[in-house]
Amino acid sequence: MFMLTAVGFVKILRLMESQLRDLRRELNLLAEKDSGLAVRGGVRDVFGEDSATEDQPTTPWTRAVASGVELLRDPRYNKGTAFTEVERDNHYLRGLLPPAYISQDLQEKRVLANIRSYEDPLQKYIAMMDLSERNERLFFKLLIDNVEELLPVVYTPTVGEACQKYGSIFRRPHGLYISLKERGKVLDVLKNWPEKNVQIIVVTDGERILGLGDLGLQGMGIPIGKLALYVALGGLRPSLCLPVSIDVGTNNQKLLDDPYYIGLRQKRTTGEEYDALIHEFMLAAKQEYGEKVLIQFEDFANHNAFKLLAKYGRTHLVFNDDIQGTAAVALAGLVASLPLTGGTLADHRFLFLGAGEAGTGIAEIIATEISRKANIPLEEARRKIWLVDSKGLVVKSRWDSLQHFKRDYAHEHEECKTLLSAVQALKPTVLIGTSGQGSTFTKDVIETISSFNEKPLIFALSNPTSQSECTADQAYTWCKGKCIFASGSPFGPVTVDGKTYYSGQANNAYIFPGMGLGCIIAGVIRIHDDMFLKAAEALASLVTKEHLDKGLVYPPFQNIRKISAHIGAAVAAKAYELGLATRLPRPDDLLACAESCQYSPVYRPYR
Ligand SMILES: O=C([O-])CC(=O)C(=O)O
Ligand SMILES: [Mg+2]
Numbered sequence: 001m002f003m004l005t006a007v008g009f010v011k012i013l014r015l016m017e018s019q020l021r022d023l024r025r026e027l028n029l030l031a032e033k034d035s036g037l038a039v040r041g042g043v044r045d046v047f048g049e050d051s052a053t054e055d056q057p058t059t060p061w062t063r064a065v066a067s068g069v070e071l072l073r074d075p076r077y078n079k080g081t082a083f084t085e086v087e088r089d090n091h092y093l094r095g096l097l098p099p100a101y102i103s104q105d106l107q108e109k110r111v112l113a114n115i116r117s118y119e120d121p122l123q124k125y126i127a128m129m130d131l132s133e134r135n136e137r138l139f140f141k142l143l144i145d146n147v148e149e150l151l152p153v154v155y156t157p158t159v160g161e162a163c164q165k166y167g168s169i170f171r172r173p174h175g176l177y178i179s180l181k182e183r184g185k186v187l188d189v190l191k192n193w194p195e196k197n198v199q200i201i202v203v204t205d206g207e208r209i210l211g212l213g214d215l216g217l218q219g220m221g222i223p224i225g226k227l228a229l230y231v232a233l234g235g236l237r238p239s240l241c242l243p244v245s246i247d248v249g250t251n252n253q254k255l256l257d258d259p260y261y262i263g264l265r266q267k268r269t270t271g272e273e274y275d276a277l278i279h280e281f282m283l284a285a286k287q288e289y290g291e292k293v294l295i296q297f298e299d300f301a302n303h304n305a306f307k308l309l310a311k312y313g314r315t316h317l318v319f320n321d322d323i324q325g326t327a328a329v330a331l332a333g334l335v336a337s338l339p340l341t342g343g344t345l346a347d348h349r350f351l352f353l354g355a356g357e358a359g360t361g362i363a364e365i366i367a368t369e370i371s372r373k374a375n376i377p378l379e380e381a382r383r384k385i386w387l388v389d390s391k392g393l394v395v396k397s398r399w400d401s402l403q404h405f406k407r408d409y410a411h412e413h414e415e416c417k418t419l420l421s422a423v424q425a426l427k428p429t430v431l432i433g434t435s436g437q438g439s440t441f442t443k444d445v446i447e448t449i450s451s452f453n454e455k456p457l458i459f460a461l462s463n464p465t466s467q468s469e470c471t472a473d474q475a476y477t478w479c480k481g482k483c484i485f486a487s488g489s490p491f492g493p494v495t496v497d498g499k500t501y502y503s504g505q506a507n508n509a510y511i512f513p514g515m516g517l518g519c520i521i522a523g524v525i526r527i528h529d530d531m532f533l534k535a536a537e538a539l540a541s542l543v544t545k546e547h548l549d550k551g552l553v554y555p556p557f558q559n560i561r562k563i564s565a566h567i568g569a570a571v572a573a574k575a576y577e578l579g580l581a582t583r584l585p586r587p588d589d590l591l592a593c594a595e596s597c598q599y600s601p602v603y604r605p606y607r
Contacts (some may be wrong), residue, residue, distance in 0.1 A: 009417070039154075068092035075136045076239070079603050082107060087606050104603050107135075108142050113289045115150075121158040128154050128170055131503070132228070133172050136238055142600035143232040148557050151229075155509060156489045157464030159225040160210045166218035167260035174224050176244030177217065179264050183277055187284040195239045199504060200291045200296070200516050202226045203244040203322075207301040210468030211436030214301075216250025217263025222299050224513065226321070233557075234513025234564045235598025236520065246281060248274050274304075275431040282312055293580070294519050296321050296512060303355045306405050317519065319527045323361035325508030325515070327472040328532040329554075330362040330432065330459060331369060332539035333486050333506050336553040339545075340484055341429070341455050348384065348457075351428035353419050353469060354435030355387040355394055358461060359407045362432060363387065382408055386426055392417040393425075423448050433469030437462065441470035443478050450479035459490040459506055474502040486553055504554035511535050513560070514567025521593055522572035523583030530578065538570035539563065561598060568594040 071091055072078050079087075081102040088094050102110070111131060117599040118124045128150065130137040143150050152158060162169065182189050206219030223243030230236045239485070249266040250256060256265055268274075285293055297308055309320045310475045319325070323566045334345060341348075369589060371379035387394040387409045393416040394406050402410055416422040423431070423445055431449055433441055443462055447458045454477065461471035472491035475483055481496050486506040493502050515535055524531075542555045542563055555563060569590035575581040587593040 015131075050364060051349045064477075069096055069131065072096060075133055075139075077606075078135045079104070079137070080107065080135055082603055084605070103253075104138065104141060107138055108145065111138065111142055112146060115153075121153060122161050122169070122409065124153045125158045125162045126171075129174070130171070133174075137601045137603055140228075140232055140238070140599075143228065144601060145563070147560060151509070151557060152490050154228050156210060156223045156441050156507065157466070159221050160212055160464035160466075163209050163215050163218050163221040164212060166215075166221055167255075167258060167262045170260070170262055174302060175220055175245060175258045176278070177220070177245055178245060179217070179247035180249070180266075180273070180277060180283055181264070182278065184282045186277075187287060190284050190288045195242070197240060198241040198242045199520055200227065200230055200236060200294045201242045201244055201285060201289075202230075202296045202298050203246060204298045205246045205248060205278075205300055205304065206250065206263075207299070207304070208436075209299050210463040211438070212438075212464070214250050214252045214268070216255050216261070217245055217247040218251055218255065218261070219299060220245040225491070226298060229509050230513050230516050233509060233560045234517045234568070235561055236513070236516055237599045240520075244281070246277065248277060249309075264318060266453055276493040278308065280315060286316060291525055292518055292519075292523055294315060294318075294524075296516075298322065301541050302403070302405070305357045313527070315527060317527060318533075319515070320357065320361075321508050322357040324365075324527075324529070324532050325511045326358045326434070326461065327361035327365035328536040329506050329508050329539070330358075330461065330544075331365045331533075331536040332510070333459065333504060333541040333553040334366065334430065334457065335536065336543035336548070337457055337484050340548055340551075340553075341457065343371065343532060346376070346381070346384070348372045348429045348433065349426060350385045350430045351422060351426055351441055352385070352387045352432045352434060354433060354437075354462070355389040355406045355409070356434065356436075358430070358434035359387055360409070362434065364410055365529075365532065365536070366531070369536075371599065383387060383411055385409055386411065386413075386422065386428070388416070388419050420444050420448065426499055427452050428456075429453055433460040434471060435462055437469070438467045439470065441475070443474070444553050446470065446475060446478035447482070450482045454482070456483045458483045459486045461486075461506055463488040463507075465489040467493075472501070475503075476501045484553060502550045502552050504552045505557070506554065509564065510539055510554065510560070511567065514564035515571055517564055517568030517594055517597070518571025518575065521568060521583070521587070521590070521597055522575045522581035524572070524575045524580050525582055526580050528574070528578050528580060531574045534568045534574040538567045542566060562595075565591060565594040565598065 011596045052428055066074055079098060081100060082104050083093055083097060115124050115127050118127060132528060176193055178186055178189055202223035204219045204222050206216045207214050209215040209222055210218040223245060227241040227243050230241055231238050249264050249268040251268050255261045285295060295316055295318045297305060297318060300308060305320055305323060314320045352363060367378055367381040367385060371378045387406060393413060394410050395413045395415055396410050416425055458475050462468055468487055468489055472485055472487060473494045475485040476494050476496045479500055481501060486504040488507050490505045491503050493500050543553060547555060572590050576586050
């Protein structure tokens with residue numbers, strides 16, 4: 001006869017209890033995974049329970065989550081010391097946390113103080129990334145509430161240095177790495193990503209990271225940074241976002257020689273092998289996430305950027321941020337500055353230093369806007385725009401050797417070998433730098449352009465700060481305070497002869513978050529250039545007299561979530577007008593719809 005002692009009975013009970021606990025945890029995890037897959041109808045559901053309207057802290061969050069130490073280690077759900085007593089009991093957290101309860105606001109204060117205590121921007125970047133790996137909501141709350149202070153940390157200029165040193169500062173992997181080793185298995189790679197309802201992908205192949213050149217796989221910092229901005233600036237839910245770095249090798253010898261380099265140790269592959277990997281990725285993304293997944297191409301080199309946009313623009317929901325996003329932000333600044341310069345866009349003469357993605361992208365959007373507003377043919381509008389590349393002024397006589405994307409701007413003129421001689425010959429009213437080369441707007445150039453302009457417009461757009469064509473200080477000093485200045489990376493106010501001057505940040509970060517928001521609320525299936533024109537107009541319309549009085553041709557980033565909602569609504573409206581929006585019926589008030597959908601990073605109470 002089997003005799004059960006009291007000790008044995010207790011042991012069995014304990015065992016059952018622990019098995020039950022494991023089972024419960026497992027079920028919780030499964031429930032979480034399943035609910036991540038659920039897609040119901042209606043606009044708000046695109047954003048799930050995270051959208052502002054459903055995210056009232058007083059409403060308990062009903063989704064089951066992991067518990068115990070797994071909950072603390074999951075950055076999506078961890079709240080650290082902000083777990084309440086009841087939550088600590090219900091989710092097996094007793095003893096795993098110190099007894100104090102620290103609210104999210106207080107946690108935010110503490111983390112901000114820590115970040116401020118680091119002098120080195122790269123240390124701040126590492127601290128921010130560590131936070132995002134620990135506690136996603138606290139990371140986004142901190143970024144949203146302190147956007148002007150922290151944007152330069154998670155984005156340009158610091159992200160540039162982070163990419164350069166990515167291997168050395170590598171901790172936990174972020175995003176998805178697709179290398180030549182994954183050929184034939186890209187769909188499986190996408191299936192390994194934990195989120196199933198991805199709606200925005202930012203992808204780079206690392207060949208032209210900002211103005212820093214080929215950084216190979218280390219370019220991963222860029223998609224990560226851009227997607228953090230989709231959430232913080234645009235209000236998209238973090239789980240919708242997927243950063244991807246495609247590794248086809250690098251031609252950066254310094255990286256190939258670096259023992260800490262994290263990418264494939266080989267020269268870049270080109271031609272068929274390159275095209276095949278990208279194509280496999282594009283097909284797999286659509287297969288896994290559907291027709292409406294938005295794919296943003298970022299920091300590809302010119303030769304691939306134009307090709308990929310043309311190739312996939314018809315079959316996928318894609319845009320190139322460096323061509324189209326930068327174009328829209330530059331146009332917005334130019335339009336906004338018209339009350340300061342007088343006249344219309346058509347009255348200006350534009351000279352670009354840099355004739356790649358950004359330069360020709362901006363040129364084309366300006367020409368389109370002029371042609372529509374002044375009712376003149378596009379070719380005539382293009383004649384107001386001149387490009388200087390590494391060989392000098394782009395002119396007709398260079399036609400045969402010009403890359404196709406420069407040819408529309410190859411006008412009749414004698415050759416000018418330098419920027420200065422082009423400025424002297426053409427007398428532009430607007431000077432735009434998209435060269436990726438720092439210190440190229442020299443004192444001579446700026447003095448010359450201000451010698452024949454009351455208010456020259458000077459946009460030094462290359463990033464990060466080290467690659468800016470000139471600094472705000474140089475521009476205002478050399479033109480004696482006459483110019484309107486904007487730059488791709490931020491510059492603080494400068495004082496010249498006792499007067500303070502401000503400069504706007506003409507960065508595509510104003511545009512792409514709103515573009516993504518607009519695409520999602522309207523269920524857009526294809527991007528049309530007119531959506532970027534609308535985004536630019538919406539941004540320009542938010543520049544007030546008060547901003548202009550300070551010389552600012554962009555509204556401050558502080559209000560970026562509202563700005564993104566305006567841009568999103570404008571983009572969505574255009575998409576509906578063009579028949580490219582699939583979410584029906586069309587909401588009457590697109591702005592209210594965009595605002596109500598924005599993600600809130602405030603912690604949710606767990607049942
Ligand atoms: O990332 C930025 O700051 C803007 C951008 O797209 C680039 O410079 O490539
Ligand atoms: Mg870029």
